[in-house]
Structure formats: C-alpha cells, structure tokens
Amino acid sequence: MPVHNEYFECTTMKAKDTSQIALSKLCTLLMCLFLSGCEFFDSDRQDNNVDGRAVKGVISNGIISAYRAEDNSLITQTRSDSSGYFSLDLNELEDGTLVLLSLSVDTDTRMLCDLVEGCIEKISGQTLSFGEAVRLPAYFQLLGLTSKQTHSTTFLSPLSHLIVKTAQSLPQGLNAQNIVTATQWVMESFDLESDPLTTPTLDLTKLSDASDESLKQAILSASLYEHALDTEWIGTNQLLDHIPLANVFYTASDLAEQLSAYLDTYSDNGNSYASALSSITNDAQNIAEDLDSAELQIQTQPQSIHTSESQSFSLFVLASGAGSLSYQWQKDGENIPGATASSYNKTSAQLSDSGLYSVTISNSEETIHSLEALVSVEENVLPVSISQQPSASIVTEGETISLSVLATGGDPISYQWQKNGSLIPGATHSTLTISPSSISDTGSYRVSISNNVSQVYSNFVSVTVNEQLAAPSINSHPVSLTVSEGSSASFSVNAGGGGFLTYQWRHNGTDISGAYSNTLSLNSVELSDAGSYDVTVSNTQGSATSFSANLSVLSISVPVSITQQPYSQEINAGESVDLTVRTSGDGPFSYQWLFNGEELVGANSQDLSISNAGIEDTGLYSVVVSNASSEAYSQEALVSVNSLPSSLELSWSAPSTREDGSALESSEISAYVIEYAYNNTELNQSIRINSTGSETYNYIISDVQSGTMYLRIATVDSNEIQSQFSETISIDIP
Structure with missing residues (x-):
C-alpha cells in the first residue's frame, strides 16, 4: 500500500537491484525530513529550530535565508x-511546512x-591551497530543503x-512529488545510497568519524x-x-586518490580512510569510463511511479554514448x-495516463530501449471528515448504549471504535x-474513521452506566x-428506593419552594x-406520592x-333606608351584606345605605361579619318599600233624557254623584x-291605591231629586 502524507508518497517494493534499494532508502529519508525530523545534532533539543551545515567546502559567514516553498515568502x-x-527558528510555522533554504x-x-591540488579563486584568479579560505563571487548560491x-x-x-x-524545473515546481523524483534522479545519477538533503556533508579538510557514504558525497560535492x-x-x-557526469566522476x-x-x-x-577512499577512487573511475564509453548504454532506467489524479509526475533516463x-x-x-527529452514530464495526471x-x-x-516503467494513476479520493460527532450517553444497567458518528469522504470508509483507547473487537460500523x-x-x-487516503478520530465521549x-x-x-396559631408544625415521610431520592412537599397541591427533604418543618404557623x-x-x-395530611390551625384571637x-x-318608594350592625371581638373586621341570601357587590362596611329606594329593593337583608379567627351572621331585616298613591281622571257627558x-x-241638572270603592259589593265612598x-x-280622584276600583254615577236635578245610579264599572289601577 502507498504511504501517504501531505507532501509525498512512497511505494513499498521488493528490492531487486541497487536502484530500488536506494529508492527505498529515499522514502525513509524523506519521511525523516518531512514527518519526524532526523537527529544529527543535539537529540535532547525539544524546540522547533532547524539545524544545518553549508559545505561546498565549508562555507563560513554565509547568509542563510528560509522561504516558504508555497509562496517564496x-x-x-x-x-x-x-x-x-x-x-x-521556525517556531511560528505550522508543523510540516515545506521550507526552501538559500545560501548567498x-x-x-x-x-x-x-580540492587537494588547490582551488582557483574566481575573484582574484589566484590558486589557493587545500584548506585555505576562498572568497566567493556575489552570484554564488546553494539551495536546500527542510520542514518545521x-x-x-x-x-x-x-x-x-x-x-x-x-525539482523546480518539473511540472508544478517545488512540490513533494517532484522533490522525490529529483532526489531519486540525483541519487541514481551520482550512484548514492542516501539522500543528500539529510546526509551530513563533511569537511574534507578535517575528517572525523566519517561514514563511507558521507565521505563519498563530500568528494562528489568538491x-x-x-x-x-x-x-x-x-x-x-x-x-x-x-552536468557532464563523466568529468565529475x-x-x-x-x-x-x-x-x-x-x-x-x-x-x-x-x-583510517584508506580503504573507503580506495573504493571511491575505483568506483568513480569505473563509472566515469562507462559514461565516457562510445557504446550507447543506460546508466539509470526509468522508475515506476504511483500517483494521483491532477498530480504531476516525471520519468527520466540517464544514458551515455558517443555523439548526440x-x-x-x-x-x-x-x-x-513531443516526448523527445531525457525526461518525460506530465503536469496533471489523468486516469488514462496509467x-x-x-x-x-x-x-x-x-x-537501445529502456526497461518499462509502470505509471499508476489513482483516482482522487476525498479525505474523510466528521460531520457529526458521537454524543455522551447515560443509561441504566440493562438498557441499550448507542453511539453514532456521521462521516463524509471517498469510499470505502472504515470505522473502528475504541474504549479507553483500546480497540473494541468487531466494532467496525458507524454506529x-x-x-x-x-x-x-x-x-x-x-x-477512528479512515479511507485509502486519510484517517481522523472523533472526540472522546463518556458513557455512564448506572446501577x-x-x-x-x-x-x-x-x-x-x-396546632395553635404561632406554634410550629412538622410533617415527615419515610420512603424507600434505589439510588438518590429527591423530595418535593406540596401545600394544597402547590409545590413548596425549598421543601426538598423527607421532613417539612413550619415555624410560627399562621x-x-x-x-x-x-x-x-x-x-x-419513577416517583411516588404520599397520602395527604391535614393541618388545622387554632386561632388565638377573640371571635x-x-x-x-x-x-x-x-x-315609601323614593325614600332612603339605613341598615346598621354593631360587633365585638378582635379586629380588624370584614363585612359582607346579603340581599335575599346573595352577596351585594361593594357592600363591605358595617352600615348599608339605600337611597331613592324602589319596589325592587323590598326584601331580606343580613350581614356576615368576620375576623382572623371566626365569622358571625346577623339576623335578617325586612325592608318593605311601598309605592306612592295614584290619581284617577274621570270624564263623562251630560245626559239629554230623563229616565222616562x-x-x-x-x-x-244641579249636580252629579259618583260612588266608588275597592270592593264591588259596597261602594262606600261618594x-x-x-x-x-x-x-x-x-x-x-286623588290618592287612589293600586288595585281594582269599582264606580257608578247618578244625576241630581234642580229639585234635588237624584236619579238611579248607572251600572257599576271597574278600572284597574297599577
């Protein structure tokens, strides 16, 4: 399986020849460079500084500049x-940031x-001896790479x-894949076994504890x-x-030598380096002669590549022979x-490029023909991400625990649940x-959620299982x-049940604030x-409610x-009437007057006055008087309201004939006589x-009363002779 990180990808392989062994070492070294750092200096340091050394020979007082590789800042x-x-000091950078180093x-x-035989100084043209300080031209530059x-x-x-x-010359420039390609190319071309970016470069003028590979790279650099x-x-x-490699070797x-x-x-x-130097002398001579041979031959075969869609890739071949x-x-x-150079570069790989x-x-x-190199272009797979974290859970023993996570990303997505950091066997689903x-x-x-390109972990959530x-x-x-008013009262309950019990007392069905224990104490009862x-x-x-207990409070006041x-x-109608009650006992007193047994709204004092009384006010009046501890009902008083007397207007015509x-x-006609009464058997008023x-x-007729009045009329002539009375008539008076 490919080994991925943000910057490069290596493919594990079975080592069949020295070039594949070198590539395997390259992947290891690049992981050292970009993932975890390599310890060539003080291994006890815990900061984020980058240590380095500049050697062409040894360069002192060189200006070392660090740039972000992504934007050259x-x-x-x-x-x-x-x-x-x-x-x-790279402490301000995010971990893994790729950094371009430049020495000027x-x-x-x-x-x-x-150089043992001496160096020609470009500035002066003088030849300086091995180990002497050489001035460098202003355009001189060395480049390198590191990461935080x-x-x-x-x-x-x-x-x-x-x-x-x-790497900069390849499509997409200085990215991780191109660094891998360029490093492999350099290692193959110079017959190296370790990555020059992380291999200590020696000072040939002061050799000490040098490995054979470091010594070889120092000689090639020189x-x-x-x-x-x-x-x-x-x-x-x-x-x-x-680079004319034959001349270099x-x-x-x-x-x-x-x-x-x-x-x-x-x-x-x-x-102590005689054996290593002899080997380097012979190997370099052999390589130089091969490169300088007229026979057309391939020194470095194109290597297989595994990459992803939209990524660049490069293939290269190193060959030698006579002529062009x-x-x-x-x-x-x-x-x-158009693919007619020693390297073949593709800026953006497609699946069809496989x-x-x-x-x-x-x-x-x-x-001559090179060996075939397999290019595998993998479909882009979105990294996994968590869209909904699992939630904490509290359950009771025997209930079901259910934890779920929602994740997005390219399929297939794998899940592995952990408890206290240990894997849970078989727990490989989203729930x-x-x-x-x-x-x-x-x-x-x-x-843990993963797919072919990434892995993420959810938050830790707590699960509590209660007994x-x-x-x-x-x-x-x-x-x-x-109890008596002003004394204390106490109610208590004895309850059973598991775990922590809570209590809530109520008075007449309403919760009592703060009454949360098995005992309810009331001080100075009212x-x-x-x-x-x-x-x-x-x-x-669950919950259980007790039976109700009644509290009776005896008043200590005079009833x-x-x-x-x-x-x-x-x-009579239109007149006023006053009703009064007098009381004794401990006040204050409250009054409520009643009319025919019903409360009179607003009638709440010891006196009740009715002004401009009407017939409708006739009835029985009483009053309820109360204090803090008791109440008393008065006797009923009858108020009778009589209607005022009415008048009756009579009209008639004078008769024109006598009885005969x-x-x-x-x-x-001298006069008229009218008899009337409220009883038709005896008309006693005239x-x-x-x-x-x-x-x-x-x-x-004034001052008549309500009811039925009976009347009759007779005439009296000038001789005072009275005629018979007319028939009796009745009139209803309201």
Whole structure:
C-alpha cells in the first residue's frame, strides 16, 4: 500500500537491484525530513529550530535565508558559523511546512578549499591551497530543503542544490512529488545510497568519524567546484541533465586518490580512510569510463511511479554514448508526440495516463530501449471528515448504549471504535450498539474513521452506566396535625428506593419552594398555613406520592360577635333606608351584606345605605361579619318599600233624557254623584260634583291605591231629586 502524507508518497517494493534499494532508502529519508525530523545534532533539543551545515567546502559567514516553498515568502535569515553550521527558528510555522533554504554570500563570506591540488579563486584568479579560505563571487548560491519539525536537520551542498533546481524545473515546481523524483534522479545519477538533503556533508579538510557514504558525497560535492562557481549555476542551464557526469566522476576519482595520499603524509593518526577512499577512487573511475564509453548504454532506467489524479509526475533516463543522443518516449508501445527529452514530464495526471512507459535512445550508430516503467494513476479520493460527532450517553444497567458518528469522504470508509483507547473487537460500523449494557461498559469512547487516503478520530465521549435502581415507595405517610396559631408544625415521610431520592412537599397541591427533604418543618404557623400537605418522592426510576395530611390551625384571637342587629323597616318608594350592625371581638373586621341570601357587590362596611329606594329593593337583608379567627351572621331585616298613591281622571257627558224618556236640559241638572270603592259589593265612598251646565265633565280622584276600583254615577236635578245610579264599572289601577 502507498504511504501517504501531505507532501509525498512512497511505494513499498521488493528490492531487486541497487536502484530500488536506494529508492527505498529515499522514502525513509524523506519521511525523516518531512514527518519526524532526523537527529544529527543535539537529540535532547525539544524546540522547533532547524539545524544545518553549508559545505561546498565549508562555507563560513554565509547568509542563510528560509522561504516558504508555497509562496517564496521570507521567513527568517541567519549566518553560518566558522564551521558552516547554522540554526533557524521556525517556531511560528505550522508543523510540516515545506521550507526552501538559500545560501548567498557577501564580502564576509568564505569557503574552505576542498580540492587537494588547490582551488582557483574566481575573484582574484589566484590558486589557493587545500584548506585555505576562498572568497566567493556575489552570484554564488546553494539551495536546500527542510520542514518545521522537532529538532530537524538539513545540509546545503552542490548535491542538495541540484535536487532543488531539478525539482523546480518539473511540472508544478517545488512540490513533494517532484522533490522525490529529483532526489531519486540525483541519487541514481551520482550512484548514492542516501539522500543528500539529510546526509551530513563533511569537511574534507578535517575528517572525523566519517561514514563511507558521507565521505563519498563530500568528494562528489568538491568535484563540482568548477560548476558551482560558474555563472550558469544559479540559472536553468545547470540542471542535472546538463552536468557532464563523466568529468565529475573522473575528478572525484582523482580527488579520492589525492586525499588518501594527503592523509598518508599529513595525518597524525594515520590514514583510517584508506580503504573507503580506495573504493571511491575505483568506483568513480569505473563509472566515469562507462559514461565516457562510445557504446550507447543506460546508466539509470526509468522508475515506476504511483500517483494521483491532477498530480504531476516525471520519468527520466540517464544514458551515455558517443555523439548526440536522441530520445523518444512510448506509452504502451506507442510513441508519445513531443516526448523527445531525457525526461518525460506530465503536469496533471489523468486516469488514462496509467500504463507502461519506456524510452528509445539513439545516436548515429545505434538504438537501445529502456526497461518499462509502470505509471499508476489513482483516482482522487476525498479525505474523510466528521460531520457529526458521537454524543455522551447515560443509561441504566440493562438498557441499550448507542453511539453514532456521521462521516463524509471517498469510499470505502472504515470505522473502528475504541474504549479507553483500546480497540473494541468487531466494532467496525458507524454506529456502536451495546445491548444489554453493564456497569463495566462505563468508559470513554471514540471512533477512528479512515479511507485509502486519510484517517481522523472523533472526540472522546463518556458513557455512564448506572446501577439498576428500585422505584421509590412510601413506607410511612405524613400524619394530620392540629396546632395553635404561632406554634410550629412538622410533617415527615419515610420512603424507600434505589439510588438518590429527591423530595418535593406540596401545600394544597402547590409545590413548596425549598421543601426538598423527607421532613417539612413550619415555624410560627399562621392561619393561612392550614390545609392539605403531601410529598412526592422521586429517583431515576419513577416517583411516588404520599397520602395527604391535614393541618388545622387554632386561632388565638377573640371571635367576632354581633351586639346590634339590623332591624326591619317600611318606607315609601323614593325614600332612603339605613341598615346598621354593631360587633365585638378582635379586629380588624370584614363585612359582607346579603340581599335575599346573595352577596351585594361593594357592600363591605358595617352600615348599608339605600337611597331613592324602589319596589325592587323590598326584601331580606343580613350581614356576615368576620375576623382572623371566626365569622358571625346577623339576623335578617325586612325592608318593605311601598309605592306612592295614584290619581284617577274621570270624564263623562251630560245626559239629554230623563229616565222616562222625556227631554232633559243641561240647565236642569244641579249636580252629579259618583260612588266608588275597592270592593264591588259596597261602594262606600261618594263624591258630589256640581253641574256647570256644560255638555261634558272631567274630574280627578286623588290618592287612589293600586288595585281594582269599582264606580257608578247618578244625576241630581234642580229639585234635588237624584236619579238611579248607572251600572257599576271597574278600572284597574297599577
């Protein structure tokens, strides 16, 4: 399976030849560089500084600049010391940030000559001896790479410079995949076994405890002296495929041989590097001769690559032979148009780019074919992310525990639940269900979620499994009490049940604030405290309510009594009437007057006045008088309201004939007699009305009473002879 991180990808492989062994070591070294840091200096340091060394020979007082690789923004600067060492403070960066290092020079910068036969100083043209300080031209530059990790290290050398320049020239520039490709290319081209970015570069003038690989890289770096001091060094023409490798290896072979002879002559401890230097001399000579051979041959075959959609990839071949070499790359046996350089670069890989790639190399004499390299382009898979975290859970023993997480990302997504940091066997779904639960399931849970490209962890959530509890029950109920006003009263309950019990007392069905224990104490009881009391007992399994207990409160005040009763009265309509009650006892007193047994709204004083009384006010009146401890009812008083007397207006016409039928003149009538009464059997009231000679008469009878009145009329002539009475009529008077 590919090993991924934010910056590069390595594919594990079975080592079949030295190039694959080198690639395997490269992946390990790049992981050291970009993931965890490598300890070449003080392993006890715990800061985020980067330590390094600049060696071409050793460069002292060089200007070391650190830039963010993604945008080339300057982070910090420092200078190398007299031994080429430097330290950079990268504490402000995020972990894993890729950093480009650049060494530049000024008039204070010096480099120790690392060629035994001497170095020609570009500035003066003088030849300086092995170990002497050389001034460097202003355009001189060395590049390297590092990242922010705990006590990481890096080294600047001509080999690291070639890695950076080659990676920058590839599609998408200085990214992790291109760094891997360029590093592999440099290692293959110079027959290296370790990554120059993280391999300590030695000072050839002061060898001490040098490994064979470090010694080899130091000699190769020194062999690049002429190229590193050329003006093309910092441009695009001094990329790896523009370096005359045969010349470099011839120089390296000579330098190794010269250095061995130098150590034989001048070393106080003898030449402990004789064997390593002899091997370097012979190997470099053989490689140089192979590269310089007229026979067309491939030194470095194209390597298989595993990449992802939209990522760049590069294939390269290193060949040697007489004359000018031409290249033609093929995919699955078909020529790739325009792919005619020693490297084949693809800026943005597509799934269709997967296949077998090879290159045909030819000169004027012959043609050879490289081995095939497999390019695998993997479909982009979205990394997993958590959209909904699991939630804490509290359950009772025996209930079901259910924890769920929602995640998004490319399929397939895998889940693995953990309890207290340990994997839960078989818990490999988005929902973890434990049923039935037990006390031992209490703990801290989280889930690991992963797909082919990423892995995330949920938050830890707590799961609490409580012991299964019995529901509450009342063993003894509160008991009713009778107490005097101002004394204390206490109710208590005895309840059973599992776990923590809570209590809530109530008065007349309403919760009592603060009454949360098994005992309710009332101090200085008031009359308003009388009533019904009960308590509800609860736990997590339910609740139980006690029987009600009554509290009776005896008043200590003198009860009210009525000393003067209201009395009955009779009045006429429109008159006023006053009703009064007098009391004794402890006040204050409250009054409520009643009319025919119903409360009169607003009638709340000891006197009741009715003004302008009407017939409707006739009825029975009484009053209820109360104080804090008692109440008293008065006797009923009858109020009778009589209606006022009415008048009756009578009208009649003078008769024109006598009883015998003869004519009667109005002038002959002396008077009229009207008899009336409220009983038709005896009309005992009469009125004599003298005649005026008129044809019609009107007369008003005053002070009549309501009821039915009976009337009759007779005439009296001038001789005082009275006629018979008319028939009796009745009139209803309201």
